[in-house]
Amino acid sequence: MQEYSKYLKKAEDLGAKDAKIIPAKSIVTAEWVKLKCQFGCNCYGRNLTCPPYSPAPEQTSRMIADYEYCLMIHGDRYTGIRNMVSALEREIFLDGFHKAFSMGAGPCKLCDECPEFCKHTEKARPSMEACGIDVFSTVRANGFQIEVLKTTDCKSNYYGVILIE
């Protein structure tokens, strides 16, 4: 775990408000999460990083079981969480952690719209919620803050995660 600590500093250098190394088993998945994508988000079926293209909760749960730790990063609406997680994933992978895989927040916005096949597979990653992760329960279990936003003026919190091993 100590060998991952340099990525905390790297995350802060990239603009994260906070970052922690957390146990992978503390990531909570739930079947209801995909319903929030399917009924309530206009990216469902239109963005290649979103359901039904992204991993279902059960698949994500099995995938997370292959890891012991991950780097969780915290930002706000001005933090480029998606770009940050893919950059960190690349750096961690190139350091020799061949299983590094990242998940960000919200649909990929690298292109105006998705064609039939992804144009930037090297950078496009699904969000945690698109993979069936209960982001609220996961971040609270690790000492981070998140609340339901009642208006668009409310202060938002965004999270991303990089599985490392």
Ligand code: SF4
């Ligand atoms: S990189 Fe472009 S094509 Fe790929 S998921 Fe993102 S927006 Fe869609």
